[in-house]
Amino acid sequence: MGRVSSCSELLLWHSDHARGANAHEFAWSGRLTPLQKKASEELLTSVEQNKSHLLHAVCGAGKTELLFLSIFRCLEQGKRVCVAAPRTDVILELFPRFQKVFPKTTIHALYGGAPDQEGFAELILSTTHQLYRFEKAFDVVFVDEADAFPYYADETLQRAVKKATKQEAAIHYVTATPTKSLQTTNQSVLSRRYHGHDLPVPRFDSLWGYARQLNKGKVPHKLQQWIEEKTKTNTPFLVFLPTIEMLENFPGDLPRVHAEHPDRKELVMQLREKKISGLLTTTILERGITIENVQVAVVGAEQKIFTSSALIQISGRVGRSFQYPDGDIVFFHHGISREMDKAQTAIEGWNRS
Known part of the structure; x- marks a missing residue:
């Protein structure tokens, strides 16, 4: 909207609202469960x-x-x-x-x-x-x-x-x-996805001292292995990080996005089209994107930014398609938080219902 100040002129429309002249068409051919x-x-x-x-x-x-x-x-x-x-x-x-x-x-x-x-x-x-x-x-x-x-x-x-x-x-x-x-x-x-399969349940994996290692310019071994495995098998992946600073300072040349990134839309499209192997991201991509067969890792899942709702939404990126109804979602942590437990318990509860 640009800058708006108290001296800006704002116009309100008081007449009846215009109506479109289109003859609407419903062109969806899908079937609901x-x-x-x-x-x-x-x-x-x-x-x-x-x-x-x-x-x-x-x-x-x-x-x-x-x-x-x-x-x-x-x-x-x-x-x-x-x-x-x-x-x-x-x-x-x-x-x-x-x-x-x-x-x-x-x-x-x-x-x-x-x-x-x-x-x-x-x-x-x-x-x-x-x-x-x-x-x-x-x-x-x-x-x-x-x-x-x-x-x-x-x-x-x-x-x-x-x-x-x-x-x-x-x-x-x-x-x-x-x-x-x-x-x-x-x-x-x-309580069920449209394809009828269970929701992928996140697994917990310790990543002790990850912040210190990343600050020294070193990717923790477990995380590096996870990224290399997905890259070798040409499996798209997202790595969620808790701060923009950690995102920007992450070693290597993996593409990365955050809320203010000018090429966010294009990079997500490149991942969807498998032109890039994976993305580093903040919680900005926790919702609203669907990428076939994407695998997800959360680094520092115990940090406050990762609420149970955020972790549930992040986990929900995995296993969304008929062809790939399952997938890996791992919470790398320096100690398990209550929010991590709540997210895992909620997802397991949906699968039982």
């Missing part, structure tokens, strides 16, 4: 009754597909719809998928650095920050990954979402790790 279909219909009922709904589903359950029917019905009725998320990466992941599903709908994707887009958008995909632009603009709003930082910790972002929504319109939430504040009367729970 019985659990997905039930949750999709429950969400649609809440949308039609204008009641807030929480879609609580494990990572990789196919949450996005569950929104399609509700969004299409709203578009058919001339309603304006917003799908919001705290992270730019989620919007970048969703945009091409929604364009394929709704090929005749004008869709805009709004995030920091997004290109100008023409026309009146009936469906907007937006970071929660970009919703400062709107006031009482949307008939229906879905907030994806509503427990993610910074949205859950920033009341101004939460107010921005409410301000962008029409006064009587309900807001619906989608996440694998909901906070207590997101609990609503209407909920759908999906």
Whole structure:
């Protein structure tokens, strides 16, 4: 949005909202599992009754597909719809998928650095920050990954979402790790992934003194072995690090990304296309990206930045496809934390349900 100060001129539109003239098309040919279909219909009922709904589903359950029917019905009725998320990466992941599903709908994707887009958008995909632009603009709003930082910790972002929504319109939430504040009367729970396989359970592996070794410019032996094994087998991988400083000072020439990295989108695409073997990353990639057969290591999993929710989301990057429903997720640590235990226990609990 650029800089906005108290002397900036802001314009509000007070007339009736424009309506798109498109005859919307629903071009999704996929099939929902019985659990997905039930949750999709429950969400649609809440949308039609204008009641807030929480879609609580494990990572990789196919949450996005569950929104399609509700969004299409709203578009058919001339309603304006917003799908919001705290992270730019989620919007970048969703945009091409929604364009394929709704090929005749004008869709805009709004995030920091997004290109100008023409026309009146009936469906907007937006970071929660970009919703400062709107006031009482949307008939229906879905907030994806509503427990993610910074949205859950920033009341101004939460107010921005409410301000962008029409006064009587309900807001619906989608996440694998909901906070207590997101609990609503209407909920759908999906405890299984769409392919029916168990969630990969993280394993714990000690990496004593990893911070000291990395500070000396040396990759700990176990971690080096893990990276070399994935590289030799041409298996894509992500290594999550707790700080930007540790990320930038990590020995070697592995590509690395963080929240302010200018080429983050391109590097993730290169990993998806197997043009690079792996990425070093901060928690910025804990959500919203799907890479086939990706394997994951968390270095310093005991550190405070890695909450149980973050660790569950990171673990959820693994085993998301039919072809590769399993995979390695390892928490390298200098002592096991309660958050690590909570994450592992929660994932094992989903597998038993």
